[in-house]
Amino acid sequence: MENQALYTLPPDAVWFITGCSSGIGAGLATRLATQTTNRVVATARQVSALSYLEDDAQNVLKLALDVTSSEAIDKAFKKAIGRFGRVDVVVNNAGYTLMGDTESSTAQEGRELFDTNFWGAVEVTKRALGVLRDENPKTGQRGGVILFVSSMGGFITTPGSAYYHASKFAMEGFAESVAKELDPNWNIHLSVLQPGGTTTELLGGSFKATATRHPAYVAANMPTNQMLGLLGNMEIRKGFSSADDIARGMWELLTRGKKIPIRVPLGKDAWDMVMDETVDVKKGFEELREFSNSFGGSMGSEGRAVFSELS
Secondary structure: OOOEEEEOOOOOOOEOOOOOOOOHHHHHHHHHHOOOOOEEEEEEHHHHHOOOOOOOOOOOHHHHHHHOOOOHHHHHHHHHHHHOOOOOOOOOOOOOOOOOOHHOOHHHHHHHHHHHHHEEEEHHHHHHHHHHHHHHHHHHOEEEEEEOOHHHHHOOOOOOOOHHHHHHHHHHHHHHHHHHOOOOOHEEEEEEEEEEEEOOOHOOOOOEEEOOOOOOHOOOOOOOHHHHHHHHHHHHHHEEEEEHHHHHHHHHHHHHOOOOOEEEEEHHHEEEEEEHHHHHHHHHHOOOHHHHHHHOOOHHHHHHHHHHOOO
């Protein structure tokens, strides 16, 4: 079971954020650096992409980081600890979307996306756990928080983004399972954030299209093309959350002095869509109750109790 304890963010907390070149990462880094007493380690593939942050700010450390490199991740954490002594909040934000016809996509396109969206978060998290558990107590601060910037697309799916959804589903399953592995005494909290539609670079610079389109999918009424039209509709995008909205959501989640939930939809559209999906899934399972239960599988009341406690 994930950590049930209340969490209090230190007034001088140190945040380690991946993917700060634009969008949500940039919005969060800017908010922390200019509106709080917290400190921020802002990372991006190229430090030049972090020019929006002051070079001589005492509460900011700008680092180059490619999350697909375990060596680079280790060096970045060492530099963060060398500068600030500890890390309180780790934000797995680096990622991009790949859109197109899955049938015509290449294995390389899918693997490259997973290397950043999923494996990058995995390697950052593995390094972060040791820092929060073993390094932070040396400074008198125990534990901390690891946030995973997923999407409502980590709970629901839309056409044309199969690899993106798969990476977010994988991230959410990873985070939830790891949260259940940890000793509560370590005071480490994990949480998956599920923003809805956002006016971020996922619809711009961090949006990639598959190299080729399959001729069977080119008609305007095909689902992927309809989805592309929806994302390009400026009237609809006017209602999307801004990067600062999501950054504010992260800040308020950690400063409200309450338990940090394992999953947090951010935005009314995210909450609505996730709840609709939950209702649909439950309805579908209820319709299958008799069919499913006709194939055995009982583990007994004791086994079920233990399994439920651990799951």
